[in-house]
Amino acid sequence: MPIDIAAGLALSKNALDIVMAVRKAIREKKKLTDEEIRDYLETLQDKLVDVKTALMEADEENRSLKAQLAEAKRMVDFGAEFTTGEGLYWREKYPYCPTCWDIDRKAVRLGKVPLDMDVGEIWQCPIHQVQHVTQQRH
Numbered sequence: 001m002p003i004d005i006a007a008g009l010a011l012s013k014n015a016l017d018i019v020m021a022v023r024k025a026i027r028e029k030k031k032l033t034d035e036e037i038r039d040y041l042e043t044l045q046d047k048l049v050d051v052k053t054a055l056m057e058a059d060e061e062n063r064s065l066k067a068q069l070a071e072a073k074r075m076v077d078f079g080a081e082f083t084t085g086e087g088l089y090w091r092e093k094y095p096y097c098p099t100c101w102d103i104d105r106k107a108v109r110l111g112k113v114p115l116d117m118d119v120g121e122i123w124q125c126p127i128h129q130v131q132h133v134t135q136q137r138h
């Protein structure tokens, strides 16, 4: 079961409380039995393992979120260069699917359908298989 950051922080506080309790016992010259010392150390070890797990999971999530953010930034930069025309997005003379961009923010270049037409061209989205007809030849 994943441990979130808040739970990891609570576990590290528990671990510090154990350390403080042992230090207080030493300061007050209270004799701890071997069994008490073993219990404190085992509990401390369990808490630290859980804290380590929480940190590893948080690091993994952080990396995943950074990668998603970088991809989102890349897409925004890509889309900033779009022009519009004939109901499509255009970039460097190639049309991009308006549905993919408007809904999913995916820049999906349309493929030209090799059909001999007198006027215009047919472009197809490789994701939706939807075809778009342009009046101009590109």
Ligand SMILES: [Zn+2]
Binding pocket: 097, 098, 099, 100, 108, 125, 126, 127, 128
């Ligand atoms: Zn599409």
